[in-house]
Amino acid sequence: MDVTPLLDSLNEPQRQAVSADSGNLLVLAGAGSGKTRVLVYRIAWLLQVAQVPQWGILAVTFTNKAAREMRGRIEEMLGTPVGGMWVGTFHGLTHRFLRAHWQDAKLPQHFQIMDADDQFRSIKRTLKAMQLDESRWPPRQVQGFINKQKDEGLRPSHLDPAGDFYMEKMVEVYREYESARIQAGLLDFADLLLSSLELLRERPDILHHYQQRFRHILVDEFQDTNAIQYAWLRLLSGNNDNLFAVGDDDQSIYGWRGARVENIQSFQQDYPNTRTVRLEQNYRSTGNILAAANALIANNPTRLGKNLWTDDSDGEPIRRYTAFNEVEESRFVVERIRGFVQNEGYRRDECAILYRTTAQSRLFEESLMQAGIPYRVYGGLRFFERAEIRDALAYLRLVSNPDDDAAFERVVNTPTRGIGERTLEMVRQQSRESRVSLWRAAEDLIRTSALGPRASGAVRRFLDLILEQRRIDAELDLAETVNRLIQATGLPDFYLKSKDGKGQDRIENLEQLVDTVARFEQDLDPEEGDILGAFLAHAALEAGETQADAYEDSVQLMTLHSAKGLEFPIVFLVGLEEGLFPHSLSAEDPERLEEERRLCYVGMTRAMQQLFVTHAENRRLYGREDYPAPSRFLRELPPDLVEEVRAAGVARRHPAPAAKMAGKAGAAAAGGYQLGQHVRHPKFGEGVVLSSEGSGTNARIQVNFREVGAKWLVLAYARLEPAGS
Numbered sequence: 001m002d003v004t005p006l007l008d009s010l011n012e013p014q015r016q017a018v019s020a021d022s023g024n025l026l027v028l029a030g031a032g033s034g035k036t037r038v039l040v041y042r043i044a045w046l047l048q049v050a051q052v053p054q055w056g057i058l059a060v061t062f063t064n065k066a067a068r069e070m071r072g073r074i075e076e077m078l079g080t081p082v083g084g085m086w087v088g089t090f091h092g093l094t095h096r097f098l099r100a101h102w103q104d105a106k107l108p109q110h111f112q113i114m115d116a117d118d119q120f121r122s123i124k125r126t127l128k129a130m131q132l133d134e135s136r137w138p139p140r141q142v143q144g145f146i147n148k149q150k151d152e153g154l155r156p157s158h159l160d161p162a163g164d165f166y167m168e169k170m171v172e173v174y175r176e177y178e179s180a181r182i183q184a185g186l187l188d189f190a191d192l193l194l195s196s197l198e199l200l201r202e203r204p205d206i207l208h209h210y211q212q213r214f215r216h217i218l219v220d221e222f223q224d225t226n227a228i229q230y231a232w233l234r235l236l237s238g239n240n241d242n243l244f245a246v247g248d249d250d251q252s253i254y255g256w257r258g259a260r261v262e263n264i265q266s267f268q269q270d271y272p273n274t275r276t277v278r279l280e281q282n283y284r285s286t287g288n289i290l291a292a293a294n295a296l297i298a299n300n301p302t303r304l305g306k307n308l309w310t311d312d313s314d315g316e317p318i319r320r321y322t323a324f325n326e327v328e329e330s331r332f333v334v335e336r337i338r339g340f341v342q343n344e345g346y347r348r349d350e351c352a353i354l355y356r357t358t359a360q361s362r363l364f365e366e367s368l369m370q371a372g373i374p375y376r377v378y379g380g381l382r383f384f385e386r387a388e389i390r391d392a393l394a395y396l397r398l399v400s401n402p403d404d405d406a407a408f409e410r411v412v413n414t415p416t417r418g419i420g421e422r423t424l425e426m427v428r429q430q431s432r433e434s435r436v437s438l439w440r441a442a443e444d445l446i447r448t449s450a451l452g453p454r455a456s457g458a459v460r461r462f463l464d465l466i467l468e469q470r471r472i473d474a475e476l477d478l479a480e481t482v483n484r485l486i487q488a489t490g491l492p493d494f495y496l497k498s499k500d501g502k503g504q505d506r507i508e509n510l511e512q513l514v515d516t517v518a519r520f521e522q523d524l525d526p527e528e529g530d531i532l533g534a535f536l537a538h539a540a541l542e543a544g545e546t547q548a549d550a551y552e553d554s555v556q557l558m559t560l561h562s563a564k565g566l567e568f569p570i571v572f573l574v575g576l577e578e579g580l581f582p583h584s585l586s587a588e589d590p591e592r593l594e595e596e597r598r599l600c601y602v603g604m605t606r607a608m609q610q611l612f613v614t615h616a617e618n619r620r621l622y623g624r625e626d627y628p629a630p631s632r633f634l635r636e637l638p639p640d641l642v643e644e645v646r647a648a649g650v651a652r653r654h655p656a657p658a659a660k661m662a663g664k665a666g667a668a669a670a671g672g673y674q675l676g677q678h679v680r681h682p683k684f685g686e687g688v689v690l691s692s693e694g695s696g697t698n699a700r701i702q703v704n705f706r707e708v709g710a711k712w713l714v715l716a717y718a719r720l721e722p723a724g725s
């Protein structure tokens with residue numbers, strides 16, 4: 001067979017990786033060097049040239065979207081469908097595996113996935129049932145503890161508190177949480193991996209089957225696998241020497257979630273028979289963008305080290321914009337995007353706004369909305385996470401599995417149907433005592449007439465509502481079932497009457513849910529028997545990625561974490577301020593600071609043609625007002641690659657100090673100045689007094705200058721004068 005067309009559009013090291021003979025292979029290379037491209041071509045090569053059957057290939061991607069694109073790409077290249085391959089995220093693949101082996105894994109056939117929010121609520125319920133005080137046992141902390149144990153492969157029985165009271169309690173909560181979860185027929189995200197791993201360990205026959213089957217295992221973004229994911233890969237590959245991993249240690253950004261860059265080193269040790277290929281040519285970014293990103297990441301002391309070059313031209317300089325405050329920052333960005341789209345022929349989806357925390361998206365959304373520019377947020381307020389969608393999904397989950405306690409709790413009295421807290425407490429009590437689900441407990445209480453007649457009637461009506469839907473489920477298509485269910489629940493009326501003014505939006509979202517279901521049904525593999533179950537899994541697994549309106553050409557908004565692997569012609573990296581990016585939680589800890597820098601590197605290297613970096617001198621976030629210094633990452637960019645830009649026609653007006661510095665405004669600072677007062681310096685320009693210390697000739701004053709950021713000045717020499725307002 002002629003393999004030239006496949007290999008033609010690759011450089012030499014890429015070609016070697018794609019067409020390598022058997023054995024493990026690690027592609028270790030920087031951003032934009034074609035790692036993902038190599039992975040895709042490798043699969044095409046395996047199918048077409050090495051004649052590997054589709055079902056012999058397993059590929060792990062970072063997002064479900066990436067998996068779909070990968071499949072699409074390969075189908076395009078080969079001109080034939082490749083549905084038999086297993087391509088997906090760790091969660092998606094292990095879910096598929098457990099669905100196929102639910103009996104072996106001792107799971108209910110229609111087990112559902114509980115997301116982070118379900119998990120959080122369930123932990124709160126567990127704490128309450130155990131009469132533990134939330135202030136001493138903060139649910140978030142407990143949740144972190146449980147997930148960490150699972151990510152390390154540890155069930156409660158593996159943990160030995162060794163007389164430590166705190167640990168003893170934590171393990172007890174973990175155990176209780178587990179039994180409630182199992183009783184409800186639910187798996188949390190970490191369970192998907194852990195349960196698959198356990199099943200493979202316990203059942204050599206099943207393990208053997210998959211080891212025989214997956215003759216090739218390929219992994220993208222290998223640097224971000226955690227211990228349990230790596231263990232799963234090792235188990236599946238066995239002694240087959242069939243792992244093909246691509247990654248970049250400089251882009252490891254999930255250390256906080258237990259990902260370990262060391263896996264890259266372990267890989268080479270655990271698999272001595274591994275060939276390492278390095279790619280050094282970057283095909284994505286202009287010379288300036290690449291040089292700036294390289295300079296930034298060079299500040300990290302612990303790197304495996306690599307070179308990256310491009311034969312693209314230098315291109316535009318990196319543009320840096322200093323906004324007066326966060327609102328102005330968002331307006332500047334939106335103005336520029338409008339310019340690119342209207343005057344320079346860019347599509348909207350060629351422009352991306354990347355930020356450190358999800359809370360930053362709101363202002364950009366508002367500015368875009370005002371400007372009438374369509375946009376899409378990834379990882380922000382996600383469609384499947386909106387309250388009304390979660391309510392509707394909870395009903396669906398109960399239809400699929402009445403024992404789903406998380407769903408039961410969520411909607412038993414939403415909309416309000418006269419089931420009071422006292423009744424609910426009785427149901428919970430009954431469920432705890434007889435170790436059955438809330439649903440069964442409710443049935444028991446009705447049967448034994450333990451509830452008063454009114455409460456009993458209300459609970460009965462709720463149970464009947466769900467049972468009724470279970471009956472019609474079989475006869476209609478899923479979209480119609482969902483539509484009927486939504487109407488029957490009374491949710492639309494309930495939202496319309498609620499006073500938060502969002503009723504109409506919520507109803508539109510419910511309508512979108514029905515559309516989403518219809519689309520999902522159309523695209524579904526006809527072999528999939530349990531459509532409802534498949535849809536619910538889709539909603540849980542893709543919650544972070546998809547929005548229902550994902551089809552229009554729109555500006556892309558996302559956190560830096562979700563930008564991994566993607567590329568955009570125009571990138572705005574916003575909020576480059578100390579405390580925000582690097583994040584305040586990370587600035588003190590050298591390891592976490594390195595991770596923040598890698599995150600910045602990831603952000604910069606998403607840009608193909610133009611990169612903007614912006615920061616605000618004054619920011620209100622989480623209800624707090626701050627005067628943050630520009631991020632240290634800005635200083636780490638070589639000055640000759642950076643150009644300062646000014647917004648045309650944006651008035652720089654100063655807010656009244658008293659209003660802006662709530663709490664401390666007007667307090668006396670040294671030298672007769674007041675905190676929050678506007679001052680002018682002959683060299684640094686205008687700024688705002690932040691604080692002062694010392695007195696007399698030692699007095700120092702801290703001023704946040706618009707142009708140069710915060711500085712401490714010795715008052716006696718400072719030549720400050722009051723300014724403006």
Ligand SMILES: Nc1ncnc2c1ncn2[C@@H]1O[C@H](COP(=O)(O)OP(=O)(O)OP(=O)(O)O)[C@@H](O)[C@H]1O
Pocket residue numbers: 009010011014029030031032033034035036037038248251282283284564565566567605
């Ligand atoms: N040999 C090549 N010829 C032309 N274009 C290439 C070549 N290799 C890669 N590219 C292009 O370069 C860009 C970056 O490639 P790719 O996304 O595969 O890089 P990556 O190493 O996976 O990046 P990241 O580390 O950000 O995930 C893509 O647009 C890709 O099509």
Ligand SMILES: [Mg+2]
Pocket residue numbers: 035036037220565
């Ligand atoms: Mg990639």
